[in-house]
Amino acid sequence: MNFIELTNMSHVYHDGTENAHTAVDHIDLTIKEGEFLAILGTNGSGKSTLAKHFNAILLPTEGHCRVAGMDTADEAHLWDIRQQVGMVFQNPDNQIIAAVVEDDVAFGPENLGVPPEKIRQRVAESLAAVGMEHYRKFAPHLLSGGQKQRIAIAGALAMHTKCLVLDEPTAMLDPSGRRDVLHTVRQLHEKVGITVVYITHFMEEAAAADRILVMEQGKIVDDGTPAEIFRQVAVMKKRGLDVPLAAEVAWRLRQQGVRLPERILTDEDLVMALCR
Numbered sequence: 001m002n003f004i005e006l007t008n009m010s011h012v013y014h015d016g017t018e019n020a021h022t023a024v025d026h027i028d029l030t031i032k033e034g035e036f037l038a039i040l041g042t043n044g045s046g047k048s049t050l051a052k053h054f055n056a057i058l059l060p061t062e063g064h065c066r067v068a069g070m071d072t073a074d075e076a077h078l079w080d081i082r083q084q085v086g087m088v089f090q091n092p093d094n095q096i097i098a099a100v101v102e103d104d105v106a107f108g109p110e111n112l113g114v115p116p117e118k119i120r121q122r123v124a125e126s127l128a129a130v131g132m133e134h135y136r137k138f139a140p141h142l143l144s145g146g147q148k149q150r151i152a153i154a155g156a157l158a159m160h161t162k163c164l165v166l167d168e169p170t171a172m173l174d175p176s177g178r179r180d181v182l183h184t185v186r187q188l189h190e191k192v193g194i195t196v197v198y199i200t201h202f203m204e205e206a207a208a209a210d211r212i213l214v215m216e217q218g219k220i221v222d223d224g225t226p227a228e229i230f231r232q233v234a235v236m237k238k239r240g241l242d243v244p245l246a247a248e249v250a251w252r253l254r255q256q257g258v259r260l261p262e263r264i265l266t267d268e269d270l271v272m273a274l275c276r
């Protein structure tokens with residue numbers, strides 16, 4: 001089933017003025033329920049603008065965006081859409097509001113009017129799902145960036161969100177925080193079946209998705225599996241993007257006549273292929 005459907009959707013900032021700027025340019029896109037989609041693209045290609053349509057932070061200036069069958073431009077659906085699609089942004093310090101972790105995670109369901117008993121249960125489940133159950137009573141400012149991002153994810157889960165949209169959630173994290181956040185997202189995708197839209201500049205993270213979109217100047221210029229996208233090393237470089245190191249090494253080796261399997265995305269894939 002399709003969870004998000006965009007038809008001929010554009011977003012023009014300052015539409016109708018002399019400063020008009022087309023950030024998303026006539027996009028058609030469907031994202032299936034349960035899919036893990038990564039979005040790549042150079043700075044300013046329109047990734048964040050696109051993603052902000054998925055929970056109606058922005059509305060199309062042309063075309064339509066439907067979430068779970070609801071048109072985001074229909075105000076009657078706003079809260080339903082916001083509940084179904086949770087956003088996680090880059091800066092871990094801008095997303096946590098309460099002074100205690102469990103209060104922060106409870107904030108969303110409280111606003112939804114969920115009864116206190118059920119809230120406690122949701123908070124416990126959500127913290128467990130991101131591996132942060134032992135930090136329930138902690139003050140958020142004592143947590144690492146990666147832990148804060150996992151709390152932000154738990155906050156979305158507590159709303160019983162069906163889809164997580166993460167806009168460069170690891171950009172401000174160290175390598176271990178990055179690994180933890182990506183691992184958490186993967187687990188939620190695999191075990192809970194959450195739909196994931198994951199914007200990143202880290203190619204190794206995009207390689208963990210089922211499907212990758214590549215954006216350029218507000219348009220989708222490529223759409224395929226990580227293996228398909230990262231096989232075209234020269235094309236990606238021309239777009240100003242990288243590929244995972246292992247994919248690049250494999251590409252160079254193939255050019256030297258070394259025969260290697262098609263799908264090499266991670267260091268482990270490469271080591272396995274070379275040892276064979």
Ligand SMILES: Nc1ncnc2c1ncn2[C@@H]1O[C@H](COP(=O)(O)OP(=O)(O)OP(=O)(O)O)[C@@H](O)[C@H]1O
Binds near residue numbers: 041
């Ligand atoms: N609020 C705004 N008002 C006017 N123009 C904007 C606004 N936000 C973004 N833009 C412009 O729209 C285009 C797309 O921006 P967007 O933030 O969606 O790109 P992005 O792919 O997320 O980039 P980055 O990788 O730097 O986060 C850019 O040219 C940007 O300058």
Ligand SMILES: [Mg+2]
Binds near residue numbers: 167
């Ligand atoms: Mg952005």
